Amino acid sequence: KKKKENKKKDWTRNFWIANKKAAREGGKQQPRSSTETNTKTHTHTKKKQAKSDSRGLKMLRFRPQVFQTNSTRLHWAFLFKRRLQSTVSGFRDASWVAPPANKAVAHWLYCSAALVGGVVVIGGITRLTESGLSIVDWKPVTGVRPPITHKEWEEEFARYQNFPEFKQKDKMTLEEFKFIFFWEWAHRVLARSIGLVYGLPMMYFFWKGRFKGQKALTGYILAILALGGAQGAMGWYMVRSGLDPRLLEEKRKATVSAYRLAAHLVLAFTIYASMMRIGFGLKLPRPVDFQGKTTVQSFARLTFAVVFCTVVSGAFVAGLDAGLMYNNEFPWMGGGVVPPRDHLLVVEPWWRNALENPAAAQTWHRLMAAVSTISILGLNAACVRHSATLPKMLRRSMMSVNGVLALQVGLGIWTVISYVDIPIATAHQLGSLLLLTTIIRVCAVLGSRGLYLA
Structure with missing residues (x-):
């Protein structure tokens, strides 16, 4: 809209400048005829319509059944819906600037x-x-x-x-x-x-x-x-x-x-x-409505909660020095996927073991890390399922989540096998901050309110 207004202002300014110049030279600049204007407008409209049709055909390439129907109205209704979704998705990425x-x-x-x-x-x-x-x-x-x-x-x-x-x-x-x-x-x-x-x-x-x-x-x-x-x-x-x-x-x-x-x-x-x-x-602007947004948003909130619980379990691993156990037998713990019963259940009542027993604390942390990974994979699956209408900003945020997740898993394994080497363990703690940040970004993209401050 601003571009059209600027073009109109430029044309008006140029017309009057040319008119004054012609008046000084003894003549007068005439505005273009209505026939010329109508011809140019008609040509521009045809080009725009052809571009729209071409874009619509690209959008519809994965739904051939639309072309098999005799209802022209159905075809254009679907085309308009897809065009509108694409426009709204683009609004989030480029058109909105924070005050x-x-x-x-x-x-x-x-x-x-x-x-x-x-x-x-x-x-x-x-x-x-x-x-x-x-x-x-x-x-x-x-x-x-x-x-x-x-x-x-x-x-x-x-x-x-x-x-x-x-x-x-x-x-x-x-x-x-x-x-x-x-x-x-x-x-x-x-x-x-x-x-x-x-x-x-x-x-x-x-x-x-x-x-x-x-x-x-x-x-x-x-x-x-x-x-x-x-x-x-x-x-x-x-x-x-x-x-x-x-x-x-x-x-x-x-x-x-x-x-x-x-x-x-x-x-x-x-x-x-x-x-x-x-x-x-x-x-961020107001949230964009796209197909499957409720599902993706639910997965994002669940993922944030699971990752935060993983951070809490890591705090108990640090407080109990549980990272110094089972270092030379990764990925096993005490000869198995989980430690033996006599390693896990030392404190009474049983639920306090995860908070006071180093072996149980490390088991809890590894389990929560696995659940966090599965939760993020589920969030990816929800995004892929609705990828046709997914905003670009959300796609980029998910790429950040996946990259930091891979880094954090690698740092966690390295921390264990290095017997909690200080630089590596510090990087692992920093990685938890980065992973939480990327997930918060995803939640913000899905749930922003578009606030305007004074």
Whole structure:
């Protein structure tokens, strides 16, 4: 429509320029005759109709029964339906541009989510290097500054020596302490920086009225802020479980509670997923209706839930050090597809084994990984079944899901056979974030609301 309007404006402008020029030269430019106009319009219409017919024949090549009927009306009704579906599908990919306010809020959420992802990755390194208990104080403001002088380092090291982890290790130099201190300090400082990166732009957007009239979106934004505060408290609550003096009395390894570690990780993934889902939704138009959309959307939501449960099971594998079992006999566990009964059922009641027994935790994680793979394959099958009307953006999103899935499965196997090598295990944790992101993208494409912010 804009192109037609621009052409009309250009023709009018050129006509009057030529008319003025002719007037100066003593003549006058005449508008084209109605016969010439009608002839040109008729030719253009014929070309357009021929192009439409050609496109319609291409669409109908897989339905020959349409050509066998004597009903011309049926033929053109089907052709019009397919043409309309193609046009609407193309609207999502090319014609809709997010308003500037939508882009600004979406990019803010993307940056915040990237920081959350960075904190998750550094937190994984902190856990793998056993650095999480190196800072024994909770100082939200003054703790940003690390020890600098040699005397400050000695004082910090002396405080660490009073807690169970050092007493169990018994041998650690100051340089070794500096190494583990760095990872825990980086994890905490980066986590606190999220408060500034998320909070300050949020206040600016509220001041500018970007969320005016969007009650649901406002609620989500404030809920993420509350989850961020809860996450900080959960982090310190988790660390305290590893500083308990009773660990020495009970002769248990000084480590954080697997339950609290899982809660800490699940909160981080929840915050990340919420930010990405809202950000994707702000940059996408209203959802496109296509044949089989309800089925594909149901599969996408189910896949997201299954993958999220797989992440939760991975948190218990990390908290129980279950990745260090059955490393040299992959894909078997204890000589079979699943470990023997005496390996699986150690804790009473039986359902607590998946949460407290390393063998059962790794079995649960492998089972959930297999279910996630099957769920994604089912989502692919639903998309292939309705591929004739599938939007291009959804196809591209599914390609991303499949690529990251293959990478994540490979990293998971490599993590086991490498005896949880730190770089590989860290990449596996990052892969879980990427896989969740691609599935969130699919859900956003299917369920976007086309919000317009002020």
